[in-house]
Amino acid sequence: MRTMQSPPSAQSAQPAPSAQSVPRGGPSASRGGTRKPPALDGATAAGAAGSAGSAGAAPVPERVTAEDRRVFEAASMYYAQAETMEVIARHLGCSRSTVSRLLARARREGVVRIELSRPGGTGGLEARFGTEFGVRAHIVPVREGTTEIHRLQQVAAVAASRFVELVGELAQTAAGGGEPEGAGSTPGLVVGAAWGTTMSEVAAALPARRVPGLTIVQLNGASDPVHEGPSAGQMLSLMGESLGARTIGFPVPAFFDRAATRRAMWQERSIKRVLSVAAAARLAVFGVGTLETGTGALPSQVYAGGHLTRSDLATARREGVVGDVCTVLLRGDGTWSDIDLNARATGPTPVRLAGIPRRLCVVAGTGKAGACFAALRARVATDLIVDDATARAVLSLSQRKETP
Numbered sequence: 001m002r003t004m005q006s007p008p009s010a011q012s013a014q015p016a017p018s019a020q021s022v023p024r025g026g027p028s029a030s031r032g033g034t035r036k037p038p039a040l041d042g043a044t045a046a047g048a049a050g051s052a053g054s055a056g057a058a059p060v061p062e063r064v065t066a067e068d069r070r071v072f073e074a075a076s077m078y079y080a081q082a083e084t085m086e087v088i089a090r091h092l093g094c095s096r097s098t099v100s101r102l103l104a105r106a107r108r109e110g111v112v113r114i115e116l117s118r119p120g121g122t123g124g125l126e127a128r129f130g131t132e133f134g135v136r137a138h139i140v141p142v143r144e145g146t147t148e149i150h151r152l153q154q155v156a157a158v159a160a161s162r163f164v165e166l167v168g169e170l171a172q173t174a175a176g177g178g179e180p181e182g183a184g185s186t187p188g189l190v191v192g193a194a195w196g197t198t199m200s201e202v203a204a205a206l207p208a209r210r211v212p213g214l215t216i217v218q219l220n221g222a223s224d225p226v227h228e229g230p231s232a233g234q235m236l237s238l239m240g241e242s243l244g245a246r247t248i249g250f251p252v253p254a255f256f257d258r259a260a261t262r263r264a265m266w267q268e269r270s271i272k273r274v275l276s277v278a279a280a281a282r283l284a285v286f287g288v289g290t291l292e293t294g295t296g297a298l299p300s301q302v303y304a305g306g307h308l309t310r311s312d313l314a315t316a317r318r319e320g321v322v323g324d325v326c327t328v329l330l331r332g333d334g335t336w337s338d339i340d341l342n343a344r345a346t347g348p349t350p351v352r353l354a355g356i357p358r359r360l361c362v363v364a365g366t367g368k369a370g371a372c373f374a375a376l377r378a379r380v381a382t383d384l385i386v387d388d389a390t391a392r393a394v395l396s397l398s399q400r401k402e403t404p
Contacts, residue, residue, distance in 0.1 A: 074099055075106035109208045125391050129384060132398055133376040135361075137384045138162060139391050148298050148365050151387055155364035156201035159385040163202065163285055164209050166358055166383070167191060167243065170282050171211050188213025190280045193239060194326045194347065195222045195232035196301050198287030198362050203238040210244035217277045219284065220327045220347030221252035222307075250274050252346050254307040254327045259343035284353060285360045286380075290323040290371040291316060297367020302327055308341070316341060323371025325361070325380050326353070332370060334377025350378040358382050369393035 070092060077083040077091065078099075085099045092099070106112045129137035140158045142151050167189065174189045193199060193216055216239050222232035233249060240247040252271065256262040265271050289300035291313070302324055303313060319339050320331040326347030330336050336350060353359055361381035363372045366389050373394050375381065386394070 071102050071106050071109070072111055074102040075112045078103055079112050107207070125388070125395070128395055129376075129391070132395070133381075133384075134379070135376065135381050135384045137386065137391070140364075140385065140387045142387045142389065148367075151389075152198065152201055152298060152364040153205070155362060155385060155387050156198065157205045159202050159285075159360070159362040160205035160207070162383070162385060163360060164207060164243070166283055166360060167211055167214065168209070170358065171214060174213070174282070188215060189282055190215045190217060190277060191245075192217050192219040192278050192281035192284040192348075192356065193235070194219045194284075194286035195235050196287050196289060197298055198364060199285070200231075200235050202285070202287075202362055203235045203242075206239060206242035208242055212244070214243055214245035215248065215277065216240060216243070216245045217248040217274065217281065218250040219278055219286065220345075221250050221254050248274060248277055250278075250346070254302060254305075254346060255312075255341065255344045256346070257344070262344055262346065278348070279355070281356050283358045283360065284348075284356045285362070286326055287362050288323050288325055288368055288371045288375050289327075290368045291321055292323075292367055292370060297365045300324075312341060322374050323368070325350070325375045325378070330371070330374040330378055332374050334374045334379075336378060350380045353380050360385065362386075363390055366390050366393045369397060373397045 074088055074092065077088045078085065083091075085096045088099045089096045092102075103112075107114070125139045126137045129135050138158065140155045142154050146154075171189045189211070191214065193203075195218065216236060218232055218236060236247040236249060239245060252265060256265070266275070289302045290297055291300070291303055300323070302308070307327070308316070316329055316339075319329075319341075321329045321339065321341075322332045323330055324347075327345050328336055328342055328347050328349050329339050329345070331339070334350075336342055342349070359381050360383045361372075361375060363384070363386045365387070369390055372386065372390065376384070376394070
């Protein structure tokens with residue numbers, strides 16, 4: 001279903017100068033003057049800003065420009081009225097590339113929201129993940145022969161959309177007084193986010209969707225890497241800007257050099273404050289890191305970013321570590337509690353994660369299949385977004401483990 005939210009003013013737009021660039025991935029123009037209506041559930045356009053709002057909807061902007069109205073008009077004609085891009089271009093007095101840009105902006109800013117309903121309900125792969133691991137899985141089809149970066153971007157785009165949906169659902173529950181007692185003193189919805197390559201891509205793919213009262217807290221430390229990589233601060237900033245959220249960083253390393261230092265830091269009031277906010281989270285979002293090399297997987301920042309020494313990495317391999325979730329190291333069977341390095345880790349353990357009702361795990365690339373399998377065995381996730389090739393690799397690992 002495609003649903004559109006109207007701009008605050010119903011006045012018709014005057015043509016504005018066309019933009020100088022065309023966004024990547026904009027819809028291609030169709031030939032002729034008639035376009036076949038979308039084969040989805042339909043589209044609805046709200047008549048005015050007041051009637052379009054629902055709990056958690058974006059507030060009315062202070063100033064609506066002619067360009068804002070053109071975005072809505074183009075989206076309405078394309079998605080609700082099934083007009084071609086050629087017809088829309090003539091109506092608006094602009095080029096088809098400008099129409100493409102307007103439609104891309106409409107999707108990016110939440111003017112139009114696209115929902116897909118899989119025929120026949122949950123597919124075979126999703127059902128197997130539910131049966132074997134107890135997770136709600138969404139399998140992302142990615143074309144064969146693609147690059148690992150493109151695979152990650154495709155999965156991140158789907159994950160960003162699902163993440164925003166979950167935030168909206170949980171925010172409505174919080175606003176309606178549906179939070180359980182003891183959920184914490186932080187008002188509104190609290191979301192915990194881990195950092196890393198995958199989460200940086202998810203943050204970059206988030207649509208603009210303001211959620212009142214939202215707080216996003218960093219789940220694991222990330223400071224002082226030896227090598228530069230995706231920044232936890234940048235990830236939080238992107239999330240905060242896209243969702244209108246208050247953000248809280250976690251100013252500690254991914255791993256302390258000594259376990260005693262971690263124990264001492266956990267007694268500091270400033271650290272206790274961050275941990276108390278994280279304990280109130282109703283949703284967590286995170287990826288998985290892999291210790292494997294030479295598999296074609298994109299580098300996991302926990303291992304490539306200098307957070308662990310060569311000696312630490314050698315120790316991890318000797319202990320059977322295959323990857324991590326929130327910088328807590330996991331063996332291939334999902335065990336973690338007796339791994340010495342975890343006494344220095346700053347992320348939430350699988351036991352602590354299990355206290356968060358919804359836990360969205362995002363995985364892209366077959367090189368992460370072993371780490372993903374370990375994470376699922378550790379029961380860290382309630383929801384999983386994964387590409388189809390990696391999903392099949394994970395299920396293959398599961399089948400081999402069960403075979404005597």
